[in-house]
Structure formats: C-alpha cells, structure tokens
Amino acid sequence: MPIVTSTEMFKKAYEGGYAIGAFNVNNMEIIQGITEAAAETRSPLILQVSAGARKYAKHVYLMKLVEAAEADTGLPICLHLDHGENFEVCKSCIDGGFTSVMIDGSKHPFEDNIALTKQVVDYAHAHGVVVEGELGRLEGVEDDVVVSAENSSYTDPAQVEEFVSRTGVDSLAIAIGTSHGAYKFKPGVKPQLRFDILKEVEKRLPGFPIVLHGASSVIPEFVETINAYGGKLNDAIGVPEDMLREAARMAVCKINIDSDLRLALTAGVRKHLAENPANFDPRQYLIPGRDNIRDLVRHKITDVLGSNDRI
Numbered sequence: 355m356p357i358v359t360s361t362e363m364f365k366k367a368y369e370g371g372y373a374i375g376a377f378n379v380n381n382m383e384i385i386q387g388i389t390e391a392a393a394e395t396r397s398p399l400i401l402q403v404s405a406g407a408r409k410y411a412k413h414v415y416l417m418k419l420v421e422a423a424e425a426d427t428g429l430p431i432c433l434h435l436d437h438g439e440n441f442e443v444c445k446s447c448i449d450g451g452f453t454s455v456m457i458d459g460s461k462h463p464f465e466d467n468i469a470l471t472k473q474v475v476d477y478a479h480a481h482g483v484v485v486e487g488e489l490g491r492l493e494g495v496e497d498d499v500v501v502s503a504e505n506s507s508y509t510d511p512a513q514v515e516e517f518v519s520r521t522g523v524d525s526l527a528i529a530i531g532t533s534h535g536a537y538k539f540k541p542g543v544k545p546q547l548r549f550d551i552l553k554e555v556e557k558r559l560p561g562f563p564i565v566l567h568g569a570s571s572v573i574p575e576f577v578e579t580i581n582a583y584g585g586k587l588n589d590a591i592g593v594p595e596d597m598l599r600e601a602a603r604m605a606v607c608k609i610n611i612d613s614d615l616r617l618a619l620t621a622g623v624r625k626h627l628a629e630n631p632a633n634f635d636p637r638q639y640l641i642p643g644r645d646n647i648r649d650l651v652r653h654k655i656t657d658v659l660g661s662n663d664r665i
C-alpha cells in the first residue's frame with residue numbers, strides 16, 4: 355500500500371469514536387519504534403514531520419525512511435507536515451511526496467489565516483493532498499518559537515464554520531487548553547481542558563475531524579527514569595490520559611504526540627549509558643530507547659486512542 359491521506363482514517367475514526375495517533379518523527383529509531391507498535395496492534399498511523407525535523411534529518415531521508423516503514427509493515431501510513439509556517443514549506447512537502455500538510459496560520463489575524471490556508475488548500479487539493487488548519491493558539495515551544503500563556507488563546511467556536519467553509523480545509527486543530535512540551539499545567543493545579551469548546555465546535559461542524567495538539571501525557575515513569583539517571587525535569591506535567599480518551603470519543607480524530615516519544619527515547623538511552631558506562635556503541639544504547647517508544651505507542655494505541663484492530 356502506498357503512503358495514504360488521512361481521509362479514510364478520519365471518517366472511520368469519527369464514526370467509531372476513536373482517534374488516530376499522529377507521532378512526530380526525526381530519525382530511524384523513532385520511526386521503527388512507532389511502526390513496530392502500530393503493526394503489532396493493527397492500527398492506522400500518521401507520522402508527522404516538523405520543519406525542525408526536516409532541518410535535522412533532511413526531507414529525503416525522512417521520506418525514504420517512512421517509505422521503508424510502509425514497505426516493511428504494510429501499514430496504512432499518512433505522512434504529514436506538522437506546523438507548516440508558510441505556503442513555501444507546504445508546497446515543498448506536497449511536491450516531495452507528503453500526503454498531508456498542516457498550514458498553521460493561527461498566529462495571524464482571522465482574515466490572513468483564511469487567505470493563507472486557502473492558498474495551501476488550493477495547491478494541496480490539486481495534488482491529492484489533504485490539509486489541516488488551525489484556529490486558536492497553543493501555549494508552549496514549537497521549533498524554538500515560544501508562545502507565552504498571555505499570547506495563547508482558546509478557539510472561538512463562533513469562527514469555525516466560516517473558517518472551514520471559506521478555506522476548504524480537511525481537518526481543524528483547535529486550542530482547548532493543551533500546550534506543547536513537557537510543562538503543560540502548573541504544579542498543584544488540577545489540569546483542565548475546555549471540553550465545552552470542543553462540544554460547541556462539534557455541534558457547529560457535525561462529522562468534521564478535529565485535531566488536538568500538545569497531547570503528550572508526560573508519562574511519570576519516563577520522567578522518573580530520566581531524573582534518576584542525571585536528568586533534571588522538575589514539575590513536568592502532561593495531559594491526563596482520561597481526557598484524551600474523552601476527546602477521542604468526541605470529534606477529535608487526530609491526537610498529536612511528540613514530547614512523550616522524546617521522553618521515552620531519552621529515558622532508555624540515559625538508563626543504558628548509566629548502567630553500561632563503558633559502552634559507546636549507538637546500536638546498543640539506542641535499542642532501549644527504541645523499545646521504550648514501541649511500548650509507549652502500543653499503550654497509546656490500545657489503552658488511550660482506541661485505534662487498534664482498525665485495519
């Protein structure tokens with residue numbers, strides 16, 4: 355099966371009350387860990403690449419690695435650009451074989467966001483590629499750009515119908531209180547998401563796939579391992595998994611996970627190197643990192659997203 359768009363995945367996920375995991379990839383070990391778990395659990399999959407990942411690994415390497423993962427597993431994989439900043443980066447990914455792009459115009463005023471998103475949609479659809487847009491702004495760090503709490507904003511449900519109909523986007527990312535990175539909520543304060551906004555968006559856009567960014571749970575086991583072996587991650591807090599389960603049952607069809615993968619890989623590598631100080635073979639110290647990613651993704655698919663046994 356060639357690399358696919360997310361159209362069919364989202365239709366089934368919406369109807370079935372589950373979500374597809376969209377996992378950020380930067381190298382071979384991350385791709386192998388994720389796809390091994392998805393193949394084991396028979397789950398459709400979105401692998402997503404940020405501008406930073408393209409800069410780190412080069413587009414062609416990531417493209418070929420994802421093609422290799424598809425050939426190795428036979429999984430339906432959608433290859434998606436995460437947080438495309440402008441038309442040029444989206445065009446470059448569309449021309450370079452991606453099946454899905456996100457144009458993130460959320461930092462622009464409403465009319466400018468619509469114009470930019472529509473420009474990308476027109477080009478993408480003419481090339482058989484689907485587009486994710488964003489309304490509302492998440493707090494946190496994306497590609498070295500820090501969005502402060504004051505500059506973040508919840509999605510206004512009153513804008514979603516106009517945005518979707520004027521742009522023609524295929525899915526919409528909304529801001530309901532999640533954020534990027536490992537520090538999503540203040541210590542001692544009960545994490546809360548604006549499910550009322552999600553409900554209102556769902557009512558206004560029946561059947562339309564919604565995307566949740568910043569959805570890592572910051573698994574305590576990995577944070578504790580990192581800290582036990584010389585790391586310093588104080589007060590890291592993620593989205594409680596019950597909230598992700600609830601979102602997946604609702605209109606959320608795509609759940610973005612990056613930080614959890616980074617923590618899983620780092621925990622495995624740190625522990626291995628601390629316990630084997632004489633080792634300097636990357637093939638040995640990357641294995642526990644890759645295994646942690648596989649176990650994490652298996653857990654997400656079967657215990658949180660519900661996308662297992664859907665192919």
Ligand code: G3H
Pocket residue numbers: 378404405406407436437495496497498534535612613
């Ligand atoms: O939303 C941002 C993702 O976590 C990607 O992060 O830009 O550092 O690759 P990155």
Ligand code: 13P
Pocket residue numbers: 378436437533534535536566567568569570571610611612613614
């Ligand atoms: P996390 O930092 O919560 O993993 O979010 C990832 C994300 O939204 C990628 O677009």
Ligand code: ZN
Pocket residue numbers: 437534567568610
């Ligand atoms: Zn994101």
